[in-house]
Amino acid sequence: MYTQALNQPETGPNAAEDAARLARFEARIDAEERIEPNDWMPEAYRRTLIRQISQHAHSEIVGMLPEGNWITRAPSLRRKAALLAKVQDEGGHGLYLYAAAETLGVTREELVAQLLSGRAKYSSIFNYPTLTWADIGAIGWLVDGAAIMNQIPLCRTSYGPYARAMIRICKEESFHQRQGYEIMLTLCRGTPEQKAMAQDALDRWWWPALMMFGPPDSESAHTAQSMRWKIKRFTNDELRQQFVDATVPQGHYLGLTFPDPELRFDPATGHWRFGAIDWEEFRRVLAGDGPCNRERLETRRRAHDEGAWVREAALAHAAKRRARAAAQKIAAE
């Protein structure tokens, strides 16, 4: 999930790649073997994975902010605990994913620096604001719901550490999705004001949620190679359709209306057909011009900058301890 920006063609140097090793690698992929950190892999495979895993990690971390916005205002103690635990889970997902990326020979510090400098992307969905409590329901239901659609196939992705991280993450995301839907259900069965809040949240989050699957297959330069290497198992459009098919009946059960006049069930195929996505908005938000892009990055940068003295202190203290232990050892000899 959250890897919408992976659509620039891969142009790294691969001429020097050893043909025999490449053939062996591809045979292993074809045999559904998992690739592990110490195994040989083509540079393009490594780079694609680093980019995809780190974008996913960044998305988890930036994603803590829109929901974190409601922790202090959650309307009951049960909801407060559940939301805080959810945001904490997302931080944990970021941590496992950075660790998975590190097995490919980058450091978390380098990856975080790429995020903070604006070079690395994260999911465009987190550049939209959370304006009411219903947004917490809508995010769980739709954003975590879209994440699961995208991530369940990643549990079988060809790179071992990534697949294993995804298995753990998917369990928690499906819990988040149910929790979000339950918030929506409570609002929709509540007062007219609460139901209106839920409808407004669906109106604002529906299209951005569909954009989470990335550009249409016709424009997605990476899909073919990633599918061949079994990094991806389904195309963006296939996953988007699966999500729409699963989600529309859930929305109808809530008694809500989707903000798409063209949405209709196609009995011939069994799919829900939806209207045209505003790809112009998608590209604009991904490129930096969304409602909260500036704010989200500034918040991450501020946390990083204001925390620098703490990280330095921890390192300085560890160094002092080591020095004292060494001095004691020498004195004892």
Added chain:
Amino acid sequence: MTTIAVAETALTLGLLRLADTALVHAHRLSEWCGHAPMLEEDLALANIALDLIGQARALYTYAAEIEGAGRTEDDLAYRRDAPQYRNVLMAELPKGDFAFTILRAFFLAAQAEPLWRATAASRDATLAAIAAKAAKEAAYHLRHAGEWVIRLGDGTAESRRRMLDAFAVLWPYTGELFEADAADRALIEDGILPDPAVLRPQWDAAVDRVFAEADLARPADRWMQSGGRSGRHTEHLGHMLAVMQHLPRAYPGATW
């Protein structure tokens, strides 16, 4: 959604003092989520906040049951105004920097840990069960905060300066942790809660041990702040409750 005041007996007041301190402290800790100096601390501070929210919920539920007025944990958290809150003042002070947050968490955990350990043997079985769970949680909070006090006190010049600044602000709020009024004394006599005079030496020992490693010195005891436990708060609590209670107050009667 009108504001309520609980008919306080010694026991309900004792429970509210514990619950409010836990909830108000949790609120301050939760303000770090997404903004901590490192990802590991986003998780750790959220963890501590979650434990405290869990303690508050159990204590409110029990207080509401004893009051017998058909109220819930949420009525007690969301419908009392600042003068009805019974938390210690230290818990409500604004978030501050990481040194402040850590030192406050350390002082509160160093009091909570022996308090819950002793309360696990309370003559009140419900409270004893809550305490047994809380004691384990507080032991972790104390260890986590204590390790950071040492790192920051014995880290860089800047971390040490910040720790000393936090110390100067927080120390006058430590006296309130060991106060005992008539209601407290009634609970002590009935074997429901421990005597703060018994807890104090354990708190001192924990503070002395960590301060020695952090190379920090305690100041001479001087005038201490007081009032939170009887509803006289700092200016900060009203703002916190305005945020925390906003939704239930804006939509009276709604279920969330």
